[in-house]
Amino acid sequence: MFSVHLSEIPRTISFRTALMFLALFGCSFLGLFGYIYWQTAGYLKSEVDTALYRQIDTRSRQAPVLRQQEIRQHAEQDIEGHAPHALFDANDQPLAGAIQTLPAFKKYDKPYEFDWRAPHDRNRPVRFMVHRLENGQTLLVAQDIHDIREFDELLVQALISGGALLLVVGLLGAIALGYSARRRLEALGRSIERIIEGDLSGRLPTRGNRDDIDRIASVVNGMLDELERLMSEVKGVCDDIAHDLRTPLTRLIAGLERAQRRNLSKEEYAAAIDAAIEEAMGLLQTFRALLRISEIEVSARRSNFAQVDLNQIAADATELFEPLAEERGMTLELVPSAKPANLSGDPQLLFDAACNLLDNAIKFSPDDSHIQVTVIADATHSGIRVKDQGPGIPEAEREAVFRRLYRSESSRHTAGNGLGLSMVSAVARLHDMTLQVQDAQPGCQIDLMGKSGNRWEGRDPAVEAELGIR
Structure with missing residues (x-):
């Protein structure tokens, strides 16, 4: 004391x-x-x-x-x-x-x-x-x-x-x-x-008068918010890894043990090895996705920032997923913005984020349904909206779905590793964008929105320098 x-x-x-x-x-x-x-x-x-x-x-x-x-x-x-x-x-x-x-x-x-x-x-x-x-x-x-x-x-x-x-x-x-x-x-x-x-939930007290100590306390509190989020994500990742990766590892070990115990033909051995390789490749893909999310979150890609047209990003992502949507009889509609939808960012990361949103929409929507991709642009904000006709996301899980490896009970039997929306969330944080999940009645609507033009409009450069953000 x-x-x-x-x-x-x-x-x-x-x-x-x-x-x-x-x-x-x-x-x-x-x-x-x-x-x-x-x-x-x-x-x-x-x-x-x-x-x-x-x-x-x-x-x-x-x-x-x-x-x-x-x-x-x-x-x-x-x-x-x-x-x-x-x-x-x-x-x-x-x-x-x-x-x-x-x-x-x-x-x-x-x-x-x-x-x-x-x-x-x-x-x-x-x-x-x-x-x-x-x-x-x-x-x-x-x-x-x-x-x-x-x-x-x-x-x-x-x-x-x-x-x-x-x-x-x-x-x-x-x-x-x-x-x-x-x-x-x-x-x-x-x-x-x-x-x-x-x-870690504690914060430095502030008076709200924006004096020197208040500014430093605000910067430190922002850093503590980020640390608490990262610690929570680390704990969530550990729990989800223990829960979700246990099944593929169990299948991999069980398949190898069966191949070891039984007298299998050459073709059966080859099939067992192929199954093991497939499980291992799935695990490797999961860890690669985790590493990429970590790279995005430490701002390693900010050196590639440039002016990006979200109309072009949305058009490229829609064109990429059109064949997959057609296989399932889905209608993939692109509604571009009449105004330029420009913001400063990494074009590859924004394209990957749009692809992940479309992949989720197609994966969880029924056959012969309609998916709409809308580009939004006004005087202050630009963004991409993806609306599907799937089961939607319950309100209680709309924050949890952005955690790494998180999968709701209704989607556990669907192919995937639970990292798509986590990657989108990391890209949104890197670009100072907001990511919101809403009910499309029916279906799910996800908005990826950011401020138009200047990449730094939402932040104080002095605060960013004190936080050590590149």
Whole structure:
């Protein structure tokens, strides 16, 4: 019994894929948030710098006495020190303004920052700019950027908290995906173990959403269907061989034993040997038919596929069996299709399949009866229909008759080996055709139908490649 452990989750492809996308999304998130932070902070500082340049330009245009007087008035009005101005003499001694000490700077008319102890003993970050006046005095204008610093801190905190939330949610999602994938793989593993233990009727579970695992499971289920069918046929063949070949082998052995025990004349020995050869040839023919069916089922003949006209196939098969039908007084009618009945396939195999259908129809139909061969063709399907006036096939046996060596009780005394319809069924599977048995009232109707034109219309090429079908 399988169980999902936390240590197994990181090894799943879903978990690793989720981590990869989490990393990609995290990098995208950091890049986007960093760009927004950089643009916002740069915009706010550029606005402050623009205001500082404008104030320097205004102060520079004033007369020295008026400038000094207005800076003193500005200091009295700006109690909080949000936009302090200051004026220094040529020796950097304060003349007017809230700032009494000239802060360190490198160049005139360039923005710098420093922490200023404003009135009421509060340290406030300010952005300032220093300008040398024409009379040798130094003008300093500044702007409190405490709000901008707080906004920067809020952005950084949002970045950190958002990144942490993204990481937690992403990890939880990756674990959930990994756990779900692991559970699904465990279910597949349990199904495979049951199949390995001998339950060939078991199938891999699917969800019906056609994702990657569903497609693989569908391909494997198709393979298991084929394996189950082949195993069932092998078992049926073994049972039928033990049942049906026992009689000819018994006759062969009994004839040879009689010839060995008795004093037979030369003619009687020759007759016994002829009878033995006939029985052996019948057995050899049966095994040859079995080998040919196996060859067809492993797709060994697909290299000979070409465009085939079923009208021609049906005409050739009908012409071949006309003498046999005439011997028994039967009427063999061919009804060709008015439209081209083309499909891709092996012409020899399709001809053999049509001949087997006709052979069965003639074999099991009474003398002086009517057999009709019809070629069907429409926009999507092409096929051959053989209708006779024989005893028909009971509905309960319409699937069994396609098994190798299967013969119903009513046909056991009829010549044959029970492989004709098995060969037709193998040809139908090779050509992706359907084989249906229906009641003709009276008689039997067998339809061999396939899709017109493209041989691969009924299958997904990707699935065929995964199944290894040539």
